[in-house]
Amino acid sequence: VQDKIVQLIAQVKEDEAFAGKVTGSSHLVDDMGLDSLQLINLILLVEEAFSVEVDFESFEIHHLSSLDRFTDYVAGLPKA
Amino acid sequence: MDPRAPIRPLLTEDGHPEGSRVVCTDRHSLDFNIPCDSTSRRHQWQIALVYAAFIFLFGLLSPIYYLNRWDFTRQKKRNPFYTSKLVQLLGRYPLLYDVSMLAQNFPAWRRIYDVLPEFSGDVLQVGCGTGLLNKYVKHRRRENIRFTNMDANLNALQFGVRLGRYSGYVHSFIDKRTPLKDQSFDVVLFARSFHHVRNHRKAFAECARLLRDGGLVIVVDPVMLPEYGARAPSAGYMVNSSIDGVIWRFTQNSFVKHLSECLPPTLTIRSVNCVRQLHVSNYNLFVPQTDIIAVLDKRSQPCAG
Numbered sequence: 001v002q003d004k005i006v007q008l009i010a011q012v013k014e015d016e017a018f019a020g021k022v023t024g025s026s027h028l029v030d031d032m033g034l035d036s037l038q039l040i041n042l043i044l045l046v047e048e049a050f051s052v053e054v055d056f057e058s059f060e061i062h063h064l065s066s067l068d069r070f071t072d073y074v075a076g077l078p079k080a
Numbered sequence: 081m082d083p084r085a086p087i088r089p090l091l092t093e094d095g096h097p098e099g100s101r102v103v104c105t106d107r108h109s110l111d112f113n114i115p116c117d118s119t120s121r122r123h124q125w126q127i128a129l130v131y132a133a134f135i136f137l138f139g140l141l142s143p144i145y146y147l148n149r150w151d152f153t154r155q156k157k158r159n160p161f162y163t164s165k166l167v168q169l170l171g172r173y174p175l176l177y178d179v180s181m182l183a184q185n186f187p188a189w190r191r192i193y194d195v196l197p198e199f200s201g202d203v204l205q206v207g208c209g210t211g212l213l214n215k216y217v218k219h220r221r222r223e224n225i226r227f228t229n230m231d232a233n234l235n236a237l238q239f240g241v242r243l244g245r246y247s248g249y250v251h252s253f254i255d256k257r258t259p260l261k262d263q264s265f266d267v268v269l270f271a272r273s274f275h276h277v278r279n280h281r282k283a284f285a286e287c288a289r290l291l292r293d294g295g296l297v298i299v300v301d302p303v304m305l306p307e308y309g310a311r312a313p314s315a316g317y318m319v320n321s322s323i324d325g326v327i328w329r330f331t332q333n334s335f336v337k338h339l340s341e342c343l344p345p346t347l348t349i350r351s352v353n354c355v356r357q358l359h360v361s362n363y364n365l366f367v368p369q370t371d372i373i374a375v376l377d378k379r380s381q382p383c384a385g
Contacts, residue, residue, distance in 0.1 A: 036160050040318040040326065043161075047279070056161035056326055064160075080256075 001050070002071040008045045012038045024068040032067075039064070052077035130187070130363045137183050137360065145323070152322040164322045174210045174239035181212065188359040190216070193271060195355045195371050196300055200224040201266030204290060206254045206283075207273020209236045211245025218245075228265070230254065254286055255279040263292045274301040275328040278318075280342040288346045288378060297347060297376040299339075302361060302369040303330045303354075335372055343376070350375045 002024070009032060010018035028034050034042065043054050054077065063073040138145070144166070152164040163171075170177045185192045193216045201224070205213060208229035217225055230250040231237050237249040252258045254268075255277055268287045270277070277283045287297050316330045316338040330338060336352055343349070356362055356370040 036156070037317060037319055039160050040320060044278070044318060048281075056159075057163065059159050059161050061158050061160065 001075050002067065004049060005046065005067070005071055005074060008042060008049060009034070011045065012042045022067060024071075025066045027066060028064040028070060034064075046074055047080070050074060050077070051079055053080040126358055127363065130358055130360060131365070133186050134360045134364050137186070138365075141183075149322045156320070161320055161326060163325055166323055167321075167325045171233055172235060174233075174236045177236065178210055178212070184359070184361045186360045188357055190219070192216075192357065192359065193300075195353075195357060195373055196269075196271065197298060197373065197375060199267045199269065199296065199298060202226050202228070202264065203267040203269055204228045204230060204260070204265045206230050206268060206270050207232075207276060208240065208246070208249070209233070209273070211240035211243065213269075213271050214240070214245045228260070230258070253277075255282040256286075258286060258290070260290055262289055265290050266292060266295050268295070268297045270297075270299045270301065272301060274299045275330075276325070277328075278326070280328075280338065284342050284347055284376075285344050287376075288344045291378040293378060293380040295378040296350075297374075297378070299372075299374040299376070301330075301335075301372055303332055303335050303372045305356075305368045305370055306331060306333075329367075330372075332370070332372060335374070339374060339376075346379050346381070347376045348379065350377045 006019050006022060009022075009028070010016060012034065013032070022032060026032055028039070047053055052074065063070055148164055148166040152162065155162040155164075170180060182189060188194075193213055200222075203225055205227050208214065208227075208231050211229065214227060214229065217227070227246060228250060229237070229240065229246045229248070230252055232251070232253050234251050237251055240246050241249065250258065250260065268291060274280075284297070291297070314334060314337075316328055316334045318326055318328055320326045328338075332352075332354055336349070339349060339352075351374070353373040354370050355373065362369045362371070
């Protein structure tokens with residue numbers, strides 16, 4: 001799951017060499033530099049790739065505090 | 081009118097995805113039923129009037145706008161997808177939404193749907209809201225249209241029924257499987273609601289299921305003008321807006337590209353028109369817009385190639 005998420009982040013950031021620059025503890029905003037526009041588009045890609053649905057209302061910022069946390073969050077989402 | 085009748089094209093424009101026909105009027109001058117002549121003094125005065133109305137309304141409402149924006153910015157630190165207080169209020173109180181439409185559509189309240197191509201038969205209206213289009217259609221005595229009204233906002237639907245704009249509704253999302261039967265509509269219509277639909281690929285798949293063979297999908301939606309869109313990404317993208325929630329934004333070209341990428345094999349683009357109606361939403365000073373009108377055909381068999 002995490003490898004696919006990194007691929008999707010690389011796609012959003014339009015940076016093919018992105019995979020080598022992140023670790024499981026990298027913060028999606030502070031370290032990876034995703035802005036709000038990129039975050040929304042990442043969520044759309046994640047929904048499409050994993051057939052899940054993210055509830056925008058209940059989403060919390062701590063899901064973005066590291067790649068590992070975000071991966072756990074995505075893995076725990078119910079299938080749409 | 082037969083929904084399969086050809087849609088009258090305006091002017092052609094090159095450089096769009098193969099298989100789509102993109103037709104555009106003068107992006108900067110066409111308005112509601114006024115001859116397309118951007119140099120006419122009368123037209124210039126009308127544009128000036130709309131800009132003045134925008135400045136007046138913005139001045140009047142700016143304390144609400146900035147208070148909402150301040151809270152929105154603060155809350156987004158906790159949840160980047162936070163729905164602003166203003167958007168929550170508009171969702172909870174449909175009367176407030178209708179009043180906000182009066183401001184946004186000034187001075188074209190009654191003509192905001194004039195850009196729609198003619199359609200008839202069994203029509204699924206996606207994102208019917210409080211029934212402003214139903215009111216428009218009743219006013220024009222178009223009796224050959226049988227609407228099924230669908231929206232995700234139950235408050236708006238109940239309000240529409242209370243006002244007698246429609247009598248029944250479907251509370252559902254078009255990008256999820258709806259409770260409606262296969263092939264039960266001649267037209268699926270998105271009248272200024274398309275930018276609110278999260279997953280267009282799933283939405284079009286559902287449209288293809290619901291449409292009879294030869295049926296149409298009609299999408300009328302605001303898109304950014306090229307000079308503003310030039311600073312935006314080349315593809316359509318989603319933003320969290322403090323006054324409209326999480327929405328899609330497109331330019332004319334990225335809209336067509338996005339459609340082409342989202343369509344199932346049984347839906348094809350017949351035409352895309354752009355008409356810039358003269359109202360406050362289009363002539364605002366932040367994100368100037370125009371209306372795009374796309375018509376898609378449903379075929380029983382996927383197109384070859």
